Amino acid sequence: MSIKKLTMTALLTAAALIIYLIEVNIPSLTPIPGIKLGLANIVSIFALYITGPYNALCVLLARIFLGSIFSGQVIAMIYSLSGGLLSFSIIALIRGFFKISQIWIVSVIGAITHNIGQIIAAVIITGTPEITIYLPVLIISGIITGAFTGLAAQVLTERLIKLGLADLYVKKKT
Amino acid sequence: MIRTTRFWMVFFAVLLCICGGASWYLINREPGSRVAGIYQDGALIRRINLEDGQAFEFTISKDGMENQVCVDEEGIRIIRSNCPDQTCVKHGNLRSGAPIVCLPHHIVIKWENETDAIEDIDAVTGG
Numbered sequence: 001m002s003i004k005k006l007t008m009t010a011l012l013t014a015a016a017l018i019i020y021l022i023e024v025n026i027p028s029l030t031p032i033p034g035i036k037l038g039l040a041n042i043v044s045i046f047a048l049y050i051t052g053p054y055n056a057l058c059v060l061l062a063r064i065f066l067g068s069i070f071s072g073q074v075i076a077m078i079y080s081l082s083g084g085l086l087s088f089s090i091i092a093l094i095r096g097f098f099k100i101s102q103i104w105i106v107s108v109i110g111a112i113t114h115n116i117g118q119i120i121a122a123v124i125i126t127g128t129p130e131i132t133i134y135l136p137v138l139i140i141s142g143i144i145t146g147a148f149t150g151l152a153a154q155v156l157t158e159r160l161i162k163l164g165l166a167d168l169y170v171k172k173k174t
Numbered sequence: 175m176i177r178t179t180r181f182w183m184v185f186f187a188v189l190l191c192i193c194g195g196a197s198w199y200l201i202n203r204e205p206g207s208r209v210a211g212i213y214q215d216g217a218l219i220r221r222i223n224l225e226d227g228q229a230f231e232f233t234i235s236k237d238g239m240e241n242q243v244c245v246d247e248e249g250i251r252i253i254r255s256n257c258p259d260q261t262c263v264k265h266g267n268l269r270s271g272a273p274i275v276c277l278p279h280h281i282v283i284k285w286e287n288e289t290d291a292i293e294d295i296d297a298v299t300g301g
Contacts, residue, residue, distance in 0.1 A: 031265040033275045073258045075278045105182045127216015128282040130273050136197035
């Protein structure tokens with residue numbers, strides 16, 4: 001790992017952590033468990049495109065671990081982890097099929113799989129399959145929030161490529 | 175075809191409609207009974223028959239995780255919790271098919287099936 005890539009990864013982790021901690025403090029708008037804006041996913045997706053899957057996974061795991069410790073929600077970490085890892089593996093796999101101008105599609109798919117992963121974890125942990133009642137609502141919220149966070153990541157990536165600053169990983173691919 | 179943006183836009187729009195319909199149906203579905211079951215970690219803690227019209231409060235506590243449950247003529251709800259997200263408190267009364275969930279504390283309050291409710295009616299008393 002080059003110094004430049006390492007620095008970028010560290011910077012992105014810090015940014016993801018700050019966004020995550022701010023988001024935790026925004027009260028949730030709905031009484032439905034698991035609905036969140038997922039703003040930190042902007043950084044996850046951006047990291048995937050700019051630094052590659054290995055570094056992006058580091059950013060994601062560091063953000064989940066440190067984020068749950070800093071926000072005092074360690075008991076809720078299992079939900080973030082299950083959703084985060086399922087979603088990450090899916091988007092890392094399908095990423096190659098989409099253009100930079102379609103990052104938002106990858107993001108929506110990621111958000112939906114994130115919510116599915118969370119529901120699976122919740123069903124296993126609470127032992128009540130009735131929770132799956134919330135799955136359609138969570139898919140709707142995943143499509144909406146995923147599209148917005150994805151668009152943000154997409155605009156960011158496009159601008160950086162245009163400025164010639166995204167030469168860590170993207171250049172090899174395109 | 176699968177790589178075009180238009181395909182995915184249509185796909186997401188269809189998915190939105192299906193999920194909208196499904197959630198409207200599932201959440202507005204009438205409960206099968208008036209017996210609520212409280213579960214933690216998948217184990218039944220208590221069954222409460224809301225037809226009884228009793229009003230009382232009690233606290234579910236486990237390893238420092240506390241949820242105060244209130245039962246009265248309006249229904250059953252969690253009125254206080256020391257969990258970080260407070261989603262269970264914001265849920266309010268258990269009305270429709272949607273269970274009250276406290277994810278950090280692994281607590282679920284849901285309507286019981288009619289058969290379960292009759293079978294275990296003894297667990298209902300003792301408020």
